[in-house]
Amino acid sequence: xxxxxxxxxxxxxxxxxxxxxxxxxxxxxxxxxxxxxxxxxxxxxxxxxxxxxxxxxxxxxxxxxxxxxxxxxxxxxxxxxxxxxxxxxxxxxxxxxxxxxxxxxxxxxxxxxxxxxxxxxxxxxxxxxxxxxxxxxxxxxxxxxxxxxxxxxxxxxxxxxxxxxxxxxxxxxxxxxxxxxxxxxxxxxxxxxxxxxxxxxxxxxxxxxxxxxxxxxxxxxxxxxxxxxxxxxxxxxxxxxxxxxxxxxxxxxxxxxxxxxxxxxxxxxxxxxxxxxxxxxxxxxxxxxxx
Numbered sequence: 001x002x003x004x005x006x007x008x009x010x011x012x013x014x015x016x017x018x019x020x021x022x023x024x025x026x027x028x029x030x031x032x033x034x035x036x037x038x039x040x041x042x043x044x045x046x047x048x049x050x051x052x053x054x055x056x057x058x059x060x061x062x063x064x065x066x067x068x069x070x071x072x073x074x075x076x077x078x079x080x081x082x083x084x085x086x087x088x089x090x091x092x093x094x095x096x097x098x099x100x101x102x103x104x105x106x107x108x109x110x111x112x113x114x115x116x117x118x119x120x121x122x123x124x125x126x127x128x129x130x131x132x133x134x135x136x137x138x139x140x141x142x143x144x145x146x147x148x149x150x151x152x153x154x155x156x157x158x159x160x161x162x163x164x165x166x167x168x169x170x171x172x173x174x175x176x177x178x179x180x181x182x183x184x185x186x187x188x189x190x191x192x193x194x195x196x197x198x199x200x201x202x203x204x205x206x207x208x209x210x211x212x213x214x215x216x217x218x219x220x221x222x223x224x225x226x227x228x229x230x231x232x233x234x235x236x237x238x239x240x241x242x243x244x245x246x247x248x249x250x251x252x253x254x255x256x257x258x259x260x261x262x263x264x265x266x267x268x269x270x271x272x273x274x275x276x277x278x279x280x281x282x283x284x285x286x287x288x289x290x291x
Contacts (some may be wrong), residue, residue: 059116071101121156142270
């Protein structure tokens with residue numbers, strides 16, 4: 001199995017994968033797969049994983065780990081690599097091993113593979129829509145609970161980039177933070193004291209707040225639900241300054257390129273991870289024989 005460069009660049013993914021696979025198998029198997037017990041204990045089988053539709057492959061290491069957990073002696077041959085564009089009816093993986101293990105792991109492996117492939121497929125569409133504009137498309141923290149790191153990996157495989165991983169690695173000062181701190185300047189000053197060196201981004205809702213954020217010298221400003229006219233005005237206000245501009249807030253896929261053309265640096269979209277549609281995959285058992 002060929003590992004994607006984004007897998008190799010994120011050493012924490014391996015530990016996250018182990019946790020996620022163990023949890024998912026425990027959830028599905030419980031006290032034991034009673035249906036699998038209908039199959040002779042020593043039966044061997046071959047199987048294939050096939051995609052029924054076009055998309056982007058992502059999640060092979062998770063599916064691989066599911067079957068390895070259940071059958072250490074089984075064999076899997078991946079015919080597509082992470083990040084590959086797929087076509088309908090393409091065979092993604094050929095498997096051989098214990099028949100009970102293959103059928104027990106089928107649903108857990110497909111759940112992970114189709115969810116991460118669906119995330120990567122959405123990211124690929126957004127990347128392609130923004131191509132040539134100079135804008136980078138980002139995800140958000142609107143991920144499926146428990147799948148944060150895996151989904152953000154899938155976003156990268158699809159060609160987009162990650163916003164912060166969580167609440168710990170960067171400041172994102174929003175309306176309620178500003179109100180609780182007593183204003184934009186006070187909130188930014190507090191951030192500099194709390195964690196010097198951490199990036200500070202502030203969300204603004206109008207051009208007046210943008211002026212305050214620029215005066216405070218933040219690294220990035222998020223323009224929340226700005227009109228196209230106000231985005232262009234924001235770009236003009238930012239001229240000559242190093243502060244990056246990010247657009248966010250209910251940006252529909254069909255309008256993404258129009259926003260990208262306005263001159264901002266980033267577009268962030270929760271739709272990459274929360275509105276995903278799982279890729280339609282199929283697991284087909286080809287033959288079963290006695291050992």
